[in-house]
Amino acid sequence: MRRSRVAVALASVIVAIVLQTTVFGAGRIRPFGVAPALVILVIVLLAPYIEAEYHVMIGFTAGLLMDLMGSGTLGLWAMSLTVVAFMAHRLRQRFADSLGMTVAIAALLTFVGQLVFVVVGTLFGQGTMSEPGLAGKLLLPALWNIFLAVPIALGFRLMFRSRERRWAS
Amino acid sequence: MFSQSNRRVTRVTVLFLSLVAIGFIIATFDVRSDQDSVGNVLREGTQSVFTPFQKAADWVASPVIGFVDGVANLASLRSENDRLADRVRELEAEVQATTALEEQVRQLELINGLEVAGDLTTVTARIYASGSSPFDNVRYIDKGAEDGIVVGQAVVDEDGLVGRVDLVSAKDARIRLITDPLVSVGVRIQSTNETGIVSGRGDGPLRLEMFRATQPISVGDLVVTDGSRFPPGLVVGSITVAASSEVGFVLRSEVEPATNLSQVDYVKIVVGFTPIDPLLDGGSDDGSTSSGGS
Incomplete structure (x- = not known):
């Protein structure tokens, strides 16, 4: 069961990366020039369904894949998404409170994840802190993730619960 | 004595700190590595794996996105159409005036042995994916080494310079835009x-x-x-x-x-140009990039 959950989580991450680089890629769906941070959102919303150790490792793997698909230094997104996964896991009890709380946590951690990337990127000479329009690049993905969080959270709930039922039977 | 849950929290924290440390080490190695580093081999490999999925997603999403864009921009398209019609008339007049000058320039260039950018061999490619975050300044194109693409070639569109090729696999390549801080x-x-x-x-x-x-x-x-x-x-x-x-x-x-780098769909890669400056390891000016993270 644990293995299946991890496999489903990894598949979700890969789908998120493909959509992030194509559907939400340049010249596509990017309201005000900035796309939602789909991969971060998926990592956050997986928290209630995956054991902490696996969740942190999936966060690291997703970040490393983002690094490999991006233009920056390898390891920066890996660090950022590991932080996001760890924080999401620490807040996982809150996910049960309400859907509103889930959405708020998703937006907050999207912002935190990008902020960690900007800070670490600057330390490694990427100049991310001095990029024009930095505030928009940090805030808008968090804002767009508010809208995407509800369908994805509900989708995960349906997917993992239906699999639980299948595993139980 | 630790309870089981405390032990688990400690284990997760240790794992978290270890992964952050691994990320830090990877980043340090990547910054210090050269163009042919393991990092670039991994980038090429990852891109090769993702390319079929990205092309499929792009193929499925393009018509839908095009339709959404069309509906969203309907009001502005009419005024844009009028503006473009006026512009076409102006340009037609300019073209007539410059035809004679072009001929003179062509003759001068022949005399001086200059190369003309328009005469260089180019390969047309389609952009099918971009970087994975708003901080990435890369695009992926559907032409690669099999089409004569090599690292360092200029990438242009009808308006001007778009960027340079910085990673090439057999059938695909990655271009780094001129807006990238490393270019x-x-x-x-x-x-x-x-x-x-x-x-x-x-x-x-x-x-x-x-x-x-x-x-x-x-x-x-x-x-x-x-x-x-x-x-x-x-x-x-x-x-x-x-x-x-x-x-x-x-x-x-x-x-x-x-x-307009956010709206580029098709580009041309200039394959028939030999640079005066060879591409230096570590990169510096004139289109090269520093190798770390390239």
Whole structure:
């Protein structure tokens, strides 16, 4: 069961990366020039369904894949998404409170994840802190993730619960 | 004595700190590695795995996105159409006036043995994916080494310079946009012929630095490639901030890229140009990038 959950989580991450680089890629769906941070959102919303150790490792793997698909230094997104996964896991009890709380946590951690990337990127000479329009690049993905969080959270709930039922039977 | 849950929290925290440390080590190695590093091999491999999925997603999503865009822009399309019709009339008049001049220029270039950017061999490619975050300045194209693409070649569209090729696999390649902070391009101000270096800032206008400028630059002055690394005469953009040099100081200004980089769908890769400056390891000016993270 644990293995299946991890496999489903990894598949979700890969789908998120493909959509992030194509559907939400340049010249596509990017309201005000900035796309939602789909991969971060998926990592956050997986928290209630995956054991902490696996969740942190999936966060690291997703970040490393983002690094490999991006233009920056390898390891920066890996660090950022590991932080996001760890924080999401620490807040996982809150996910049960309400859907509103889930959405708020998703937006907050999207912002935190990008902020960690900007800070670490600057330390490694990427100049991310001095990029024009930095505030928009940090805030808008968090804002767009508010809208995407509800369908994805509900989708995960349906997917993992239906699999639980299948595993139980 | 630790309870089981405390032990688990500790285990997760240790794992978290270990992974952050591993990320830090990977980043350090990548910054210090050269162009042919393990990192670039991994990038190529990952891209090869993702390419079929990205192309499939792009193929499925394109019509839907096109339809959504069309509906969203319907109101502005009509006025845009009128504006373009006026512009076409103006351009037709300009074309007639410049035909004679073009012939003179062609003859002069033949005499001087100059290369003309328009005559260079190019390969047309389609952009099917971009970087994975708003901080990435890369695009993926559907042509690769099998089509004659190699690292360092200039990438242009109908408006001007888009970027340079920085990673190539057999059937695909990655281009790094001129807005990337790791990209610098040797340029010439068309009106004064003075040279300088344009660098990306991640987004928005490019930074222009001129070290031996003797003449001022004005808003609207056209900035073109100087021919050292990229073919000469490719339009990079236009000056947006007027500036004049002071003795002992670098003249600094800003250049608005000629190409709307967020809307580029098709590009041409200039495959038939041999740069004057060889691509240096570690990269510096004129289109090379520093190897770390490239």
